[in-house]
Amino acid sequence: QVQLQQSGPGLLRPSQTLSLTCVISGDSVSSTTAAWNWIRQSPSRGFEWLGRTYYRSEWSVDYAESVKSRIVINADASKNQFSLQLLSVTPEDTAVYFCARGWDLNSWGQGTLVTVSA
Amino acid sequence: DIVMTQSPESLAVSLGERATISCKSSQSVLFNNKESLAWYQQKPGQPPKLLFYWASARASGVPVRFSGSGSGTDFTLTISSLQADDVALYYCQQYYSLPLTFGPGTKVEI
Numbered sequence: 001q002v003q004l005q006q007s008g009p010g011l012l013r014p015s016q017t018l019s020l021t022c023v024i025s026g027d028s029v030s031s032t033t034a035a036w037n038w039i040r041q042s043p044s045r046g047f048e049w050l051g052r053t054y055y056r057s058e059w060s061v062d063y064a065e066s067v068k069s070r071i072v073i074n075a076d077a078s079k080n081q082f083s084l085q086l087l088s089v090t091p092e093d094t095a096v097y098f099c100a101r102g103w104d105l106n107s108w109g110q111g112t113l114v115t116v117s118a
Numbered sequence: 119d120i121v122m123t124q125s126p127e128s129l130a131v132s133l134g135e136r137a138t139i140s141c142k143s144s145q146s147v148l149f150n151n152k153e154s155l156a157w158y159q160q161k162p163g164q165p166p167k168l169l170f171y172w173a174s175a176r177a178s179g180v181p182v183r184f185s186g187s188g189s190g191t192d193f194t195l196t197i198s199s200l201q202a203d204d205v206a207l208y209y210c211q212q213y214y215s216l217p218l219t220f221g222p223g224t225k226v227e228i
Contacts, residue, residue, distance in 0.1 A: 037218070047209065047220035064217045103213035104156040104171035111165050 002026040004099050006109035012116045018086040022099030022109050023079070030055045030077045034101055038073060038084045041111075042095035053082055089116045120144050120212050124221035131226065137197040139224045141210035146191060154214035157186055157195045160207045160223075169195070169208075202228065 008020035020038070027034060035054040041047050051063040053073045063071050070087040086093060094116045099109040121144040131137045147154040153173035158166035168177045170186035173193055183198045197204055205228060210221040 039218075046222050047211070049216075049218040049220075062216055098165055100165075103154070103218070104168060105158070105166070105211070105218075106168045106171070106177065108165035108167075 002101055002107040004101065004107055004109040006097070006099055006112050008097075008112055008114075010113055010115060012089050012114065014090050014116060014118055015088055016116075018084070018089050018093065018097075018114055018116075020084045020097055020099070020112055020114075021081055022083070023081045024101075025080075027101065027107075028077075029075045029080050029082055032056055035103060036073075036075065036082045037100045037102075037105065039098045039100055039105070040093075040095035041098065045095070048095075050084070050086075089114075091116045119217055120147065120215060120219050122210055122212060122219050122221035124208075124210060124224050126224060127222070128225035128227065130228065131197075131200045133202065133228060134199050137200050137204070137226055139195040139208055139226075141188070141193040141195070141221050143191045143193075143212055143214075147212045147214035148190070149214055153189055153193070154212055155186075155188070155193050156211045156213060158209045158211065159204075160209065161205075166209060197226070200226070200228065 003025045005023045035052045037052040038050040051073045053061045053075050072085040075082040096111045096113050098111050101107040123142045125140045155173040157170040160166040174186045185196045187194050207223045209223050
């Protein structure tokens with residue numbers, strides 16, 4: 001059974017960088033059949049897919065156009081985890097952030113409420 | 119982007135009665151003869167839980183009173199006999215193309 005454990009700060013000031021990590025157990029971030037996503041949920045915007053990383057013969061990333069200019073998703077195979085960085089946050093980035101596995105999102109992290117406020 | 123819509127926004131169903139939720143995609147999500155459509159259940163303070171993938175394939179541990187169906191751009195989640203534990207928000211999601219997109223959700227109450 002795949003489990004995802006998220007960590008990272010929950011309160012940020014505007015212009016700071018959001019950094020979250022998702023540690024994987026029961027699977028490998030380097031799996032050639034999986035993909036590793038970051039998704040956020042807010043009352044105003046619902047669910048918003050932010051991006052993903054996956055390994056085939058090399059690492060690849062895909063990002064949502066809405067955040068493409070300020071998002072970085074990385075994988076660390078030595079720690080079996082992947083991470084999200086979102087630069088220059090604003091109050092509009094306030095949301096619950098989730099990591100999730102797959103295309104059908106069959107495993108989810110517990111969620112992290114990130115609040116951006118001065 | 120593929121736009122997902124759901125109806126109704128909310129529904130109240132008596133215990134033991136049937137609940138039916140509709141999901142429509144703005145374009146076909148058919149890929150290799152499979153519909154790239156998933157359903158999730160979300161309870162307050164929890165992450166979503168996968169119920170169905172490929173529109174009708176039941177995820178592990180999902181009770182048989184839940185069923186998923188549909189094709190083309192029209193999909194349905196049915197709870198045949200509502201239990202108290204089924205009170206939740208339900209979402210559909212397409213994984214045919216990026217960005218992955220979700221419906222706005224349907225709230226099921228008793």
